Every structure is written in C-alpha cells, then in structure tokens.
Amino acid sequence: MAAISRFTLFKxxxxxxxEFQRGIERxxxxxxxxxxxxxxxHPESLGSALTHSSITTDYSESLLEFITGVHTDKNALFAELDELHRFAASQLDGERLWPSSMPAVLPQQEDIPIAQYGDSHIGxxxxxxxxxxxxxxGRKMQTIAGLHYNWSLNDSFWRQWALLNGKTGDLTxxxxxxxxxxxxxxRRHSWLLLYLFGASPAADESFTDAPTPTLSALNQQTLYAPYATSLRMSDIGYSNKAQADLFVCFNSLESYASTLMDAIQQPYPAYEAIGVKKGxxxxxxxxxxLQIENEYYSDIRPKxxxxxxxxxxxxxxxxxxxxxxxxCLDVNPYSPVGIDASDVDFIDLFLLWCVVQDHPEISVAECLQLMTNNQQVAIKGRDPELKIVVNEQSHGLTSLGTQLLESMQLVAAQIDSLTGTDTYQQACAAQLEKIQNPDQLPSQQVLADVKAQGSFLNFSSAQAEQLQVHYQAPLSSERFDFRVEESKRSWRRQQDIENSDQGPFDQFLAEYLRQE
Structure with a gap:
C-alpha cells in the first residue's frame, strides 16, 4: 500500500x-x-539593554532591537511593534531610526561603539x-540590520498532526x-525569500574599507550590485571565511548540536593569533x-x-x-515597522508549506549547493539569465519560483477554506505577481529610488524623515506610562543581577562555555 502523502494528511x-504563534525582532x-x-x-530612558524584554541593542550601542511578545493575533503583533517604535522615537534627542538594512554613513571601524551591558558576569x-x-x-559588518521572524505551531496543530501521523504520548x-x-x-527554498523580500541592493560608500569585486560604484557616494536583491545576505554582508566551509547538520537535533559544538570547540589559527586576552x-x-552558537550565521535557527x-x-x-x-529577511524601508501585514501572511504560509513537504536529509554536497544558490540570488537574483541548481538540475529562477508558489497556493486554499477568508491566497498571489513582474520586487524599487534621489544616503535619509512623521503620533498616556515603568523595572533587574553574581568572572565564563 502506498504511503499517504503529507499533503493528504494536512488536508x-x-x-x-x-492559529500561528508569531513574534518579530526588528x-x-x-x-x-x-x-x-x-x-x-543607548538612551537610559529606553531601559537596560541587558534585561529589557522589548527594547535592547545588538552589536553596537547604536543598533536598537525591538522584540515583540508572542501573538496569534496579527493585528496585536503589529500594534505592539508599532508601539515600541513610537516610544523609542519619542526618547531620541534629535536622532532618527534608520529604515534600511545596510547601514548609515559609518565612521572608521574603531569609532563604531560596541554595545555595553553593565558589570554583571552575563553582561x-x-x-x-x-x-x-x-x-x-570588523565592526562595520555588525551594523547591518535585519528582521527576525519567530514562529511556532500551536498545541491544537500538534495534537492533530501527531494523531494523523500515528504519534501519541509525549510529543517533545x-x-x-x-x-x-x-x-x-x-533551507532548500530560502532563496525564494531572498528574491521576494530582499531590499538591500545598494550601500553607502563608507561601508567598505577597500574595493570589492562584488560591488560597483553607482556614484561617489553609493555602491551597488546591478542585480542584487540582498547585499545583507551576500558575501559582503553576514559572511566570513572561517565559516565558508563550516558544515552544520540540520538532519536532527543531535547532529545539529554536535556539529555546532564541534565548531565551538575547534581552534582556528587566525583567532588563536588574536588570543583570548591581551593583558x-x-x-x-x-x-x-565560533565563540558561541549565535556566531553561526544561519538563515534559520531552531530555538x-x-x-x-x-x-x-x-x-x-x-x-x-x-x-x-x-x-534572512531584510528590513522593508517603506514600512514604519520594517515589514507589512501581507508579508507576514506569506511567511506564515511559506513556513507551513515547508512543514507539509517531504524533507529528506541534506548531504554535505547539497548543503554547499544550497549556500551557493542563496549567494547567487542575493547578489544577482534579478538577472534574467540566472540559474540555480536543485537536485543537480539547473532551473531558471522565474519558472522554479512560479512552480513553488503554485504549490503554496494549494496549501493557502485549504487554510482559507477552513477559516472562511482568502487571506493566504491573496498573500500568495501578491508574491506570484512579483515573480511575473520583477519591477515590483523591493530590491528593484529601492534601487530605482536610490538612483532617482541621487544616492543611498539620500534615499534612506528621506525615508527616515518620512517615517519619523509616523512615529511622532503620540501613544496614549496609559501606554506611554507603561513603557516608562517597564524601562525603570529593567534597570532594577540589571542591578539585582549585578548584586547576585558570585565568584570571579573567569570561573563563570569557563563554566558557561563548558555547557553542551
């Protein structure tokens, strides 16, 4: 008897x-x-970057990160994200929130401030x-901004899906x-997200310290790649030579954990030359x-x-x-919160579609090919002649993308038929329109606007000013007071952590790094 397909079970x-559970980090x-x-x-009124649950920093003191809670209601998700932006903007003394993934005008490497988290051991x-x-x-690479999308399936899904797959008892x-x-x-299909949502085809000339074959000069102020979708995800963005040949295996939790731990424990000559301490x-x-697992620049992580x-x-x-x-999502520079509601619907659909697909193990050879596909799409995804390799077969991006989206439409139609909407079919149709009309791609729109406004700096600065008008809409006194008090509580939590530390930092660090 033939095995029942996963899509048949899904139906x-x-x-x-x-009812998908979502959170956003912007x-x-x-x-x-x-x-x-x-x-x-980092403005003191925004709270402690160490302990604040919603507003923190990433690499630099200048790189804010807004973190929502978990929401099944998409409107509530966007309401919280918008509130965080507006509160933060109200606390900035004449500064603006940069709307693009590629950074603003950068100083010399050593003048980019590194984030500070206080005197506790963890800080x-x-x-x-x-x-x-x-x-x-270098510090410049770490000033690139992204949008991370946290997603999980609810308990009802897992109960139903487990029974359909003959699983009972503990479902961990x-x-x-x-x-x-x-x-x-x-990972087999993430190139499609780079193509559809990439919005970083250009950068300010201050981003690089030396010429790179990846980029050309649009003018004296702007570097770009003519067909790029996401410089952020290309070899000039979050990439490095040490990780180029690093194979982290996603075939199981244990293979993932063990290969990642191998990288955390394997010395690297160039980093040995730096040393752990200087004096x-x-x-x-x-x-x-890798110093810790977060240093591995993957387009998706289990959490x-x-x-x-x-x-x-x-x-x-x-x-x-x-x-x-x-x-792997670039910030949408046209959105006040970096992403649109229709984009969220499509990402939900894309992720559920990934669940429904057959997903055989990934070999080392396939892993390397998937990395090549992503690099190709990131740096020249809008090139009409671009081919990517899937299952050792070369495919045109447009035809393969259309095929995948038509498959996703079947999943979208099933969800919509049960929920009485056309939300997911509309979201899928919007992305199919981009495939068929590349002028609608965010990367193409950004590049056209950069050219029209004379430089990447002019474009991003104009967007920052326009979005600032949105952020200036005041919060209700109740919500504003809540955010103020939340910031104060975060400082108290940081103080509690610093007061509770025991033993020397060297011992704490050794014990932390020993965890497996």
Whole structure:
C-alpha cells in the first residue's frame, strides 16, 4: 500500500490548527539627522539593554532591537511593534531610526561603539562576545540590520498532526523532528525569500574599507550590485571565511548540536593569533571557529527559550525545539515597522508549506549547493539569465519560483477554506505577481529610488524623515506610562543581577562555555 502523502494528511487538519504563534525582532540603527551613525550611549530612558524584554541593542550601542511578545493575533503583533517604535522615537534627542538594512554613513571601524551591558558576569560576556566579533570580522559588518521572524505551531496543530501521523504520548521528540524537517525544507527554498523580500541592493560608500569585486560604484557616494536583491545576505554582508566551509547538520537535533559544538570547540589559527586576552583585557570569548552558537550565521535557527545563564544549545538538547527563527529577511524601508501585514501572511504560509513537504536529509554536497544558490540570488537574483541548481538540475529562477508558489497556493486554499477568508491566497498571489513582474520586487524599487534621489544616503535619509512623521503620533498616556515603568523595572533587574553574581568572572565564563 502506498504511503499517504503529507499533503493528504494536512488536508485533514481542522481550522484550529492554523492559529500561528508569531513574534518579530526588528533591528534599526540610531542616526543623526545628517545620516551619520549615532555614537551616543543607548538612551537610559529606553531601559537596560541587558534585561529589557522589548527594547535592547545588538552589536553596537547604536543598533536598537525591538522584540515583540508572542501573538496569534496579527493585528496585536503589529500594534505592539508599532508601539515600541513610537516610544523609542519619542526618547531620541534629535536622532532618527534608520529604515534600511545596510547601514548609515559609518565612521572608521574603531569609532563604531560596541554595545555595553553593565558589570554583571552575563553582561560582560555579551560585551566581550561583541569584541570578539570586532577582532574577527570588523565592526562595520555588525551594523547591518535585519528582521527576525519567530514562529511556532500551536498545541491544537500538534495534537492533530501527531494523531494523523500515528504519534501519541509525549510529543517533545515528534515536535523537534518536525521542526527540523521544516528547517530542511526551508533551507532548500530560502532563496525564494531572498528574491521576494530582499531590499538591500545598494550601500553607502563608507561601508567598505577597500574595493570589492562584488560591488560597483553607482556614484561617489553609493555602491551597488546591478542585480542584487540582498547585499545583507551576500558575501559582503553576514559572511566570513572561517565559516565558508563550516558544515552544520540540520538532519536532527543531535547532529545539529554536535556539529555546532564541534565548531565551538575547534581552534582556528587566525583567532588563536588574536588570543583570548591581551593583558587583563578580554579580546574574545575563545579562539575557536565560533565563540558561541549565535556566531553561526544561519538563515534559520531552531530555538528554545533558555534559562538565565544557560546556553541556547543546552536548552535545545534538554527540552527540544520550541519555535524557529527566520533570519534572512531584510528590513522593508517603506514600512514604519520594517515589514507589512501581507508579508507576514506569506511567511506564515511559506513556513507551513515547508512543514507539509517531504524533507529528506541534506548531504554535505547539497548543503554547499544550497549556500551557493542563496549567494547567487542575493547578489544577482534579478538577472534574467540566472540559474540555480536543485537536485543537480539547473532551473531558471522565474519558472522554479512560479512552480513553488503554485504549490503554496494549494496549501493557502485549504487554510482559507477552513477559516472562511482568502487571506493566504491573496498573500500568495501578491508574491506570484512579483515573480511575473520583477519591477515590483523591493530590491528593484529601492534601487530605482536610490538612483532617482541621487544616492543611498539620500534615499534612506528621506525615508527616515518620512517615517519619523509616523512615529511622532503620540501613544496614549496609559501606554506611554507603561513603557516608562517597564524601562525603570529593567534597570532594577540589571542591578539585582549585578548584586547576585558570585565568584570571579573567569570561573563563570569557563563554566558557561563548558555547557553542551
């Protein structure tokens, strides 16, 4: 008897399975009105970057990160994200929120301020890790901003999906295995997200310290790649030579954890030359290929909320995958919050479609080909002659993208038929229109506007000013007071952590790095 297809099983799910749980992390640089990177400290009124649950920093003091809670209601998700932007904007003294993924006008490497997290052991660890990134890759690469999309399926889905697949009892391992199947499908097709949502075809000339064959000069102020979709995800963005041949296996939780731990424990000669310390000052956390797992620049990650002081990989191994984090999305410079509602609908659909697909294991050879596909689409995805390789067969991007979206339409139609809407079919149709009319791609629109306004700086500065008008709409007094109090509470939490630390930092660091 032939095995029942996953799509046939999927069609037996009820409407309650499709209340997706979502959260967004949006990064944005603070800049001066002239478009230059802010070099001031993280505003005290925004709270502690160490302990604030919603407003923090990433690599730099200037790189804000807004983090929503988990929402099944899409409107509530956007309302919270918008509130965070407007509150933060109200606390900036004449500064603006930069709307683009590629950074503002940058100073010399050493003048880009590294994020500070206080004097606690965990705070020092976070700052030292960023010093390590500086010594390994330079500071400029770390000023690129992205949008991370956190997503999980609800309990109703898992109960139904498990029964349809003949699984009962504790579902921890079943969920973990299904999430890793989703990840493998995602990695095979993530080039499509780079093509559809890439919005960084150009950069300010200050981004590079030396000429690169990837980029050409549009004019004296702007560098670009004529057919690029996402410089952020290209070889001039989040990439490095040490990780170029790094194989992290997504075939199971254990293979993922063990290959990642191998990289965390494997010394790398160039990093050994830097050393862990220079005198009493830490230069990095370790001399391995990766200091910690977060240094691995993957387009998607399996995630589990970790306890205080617990390494993410340890949390995953102990308690399984809780959600996934999509990391390949550029910030949409035309949106006040970096993403549109229709885009969220499509990403939900894309991820569910990945669950429904067959997802065989990925070999080392296929993994390398998938990385090549993504690089090709990132740097020249709008080239009509571009081909990508899938299952050792060469495909035109337009025809393959159309085929995938038509497959997603079947999943969209099934969801919409159960929920009584056409939301997902409309979201899929909007992306199909981009495939058929590349002028609608964000990367093409951005490049056209950069050319029309004379430079990347002019375009992004104009967008920052336009979005500033949106951010100036005041919050209600109740919501504003809540955000003020939340910031004050975060400072108290940081103080509590600093007061509760025990033992020397060196001992804390050694114990932290030993976790597996």
């Amino acid at each position: 037996q799910l009820r409407a309650s399975a499709f 990064e944005t640089l603070r800049v001066r009105p002239n478009g230059q990177l802010s070099q001031t400290a 020092r660890l976070k700052t030292i890790y960023r010093h390590g990134l500086w010594h390994r890759y 391992d079943f969920k973990t295995n299904e999430y890793f199947g989703l990840i493998r499908s995602f 009493d000052q830490y230069q990095q956390l370790s001399t391995s290929i 589990r909320v970790a306890y205080s002081g617990e390494k993410p990989i340890h949390a995953l191994r102990k308690r399984g995958v809780e959600y996934i984090e999509v990391r």
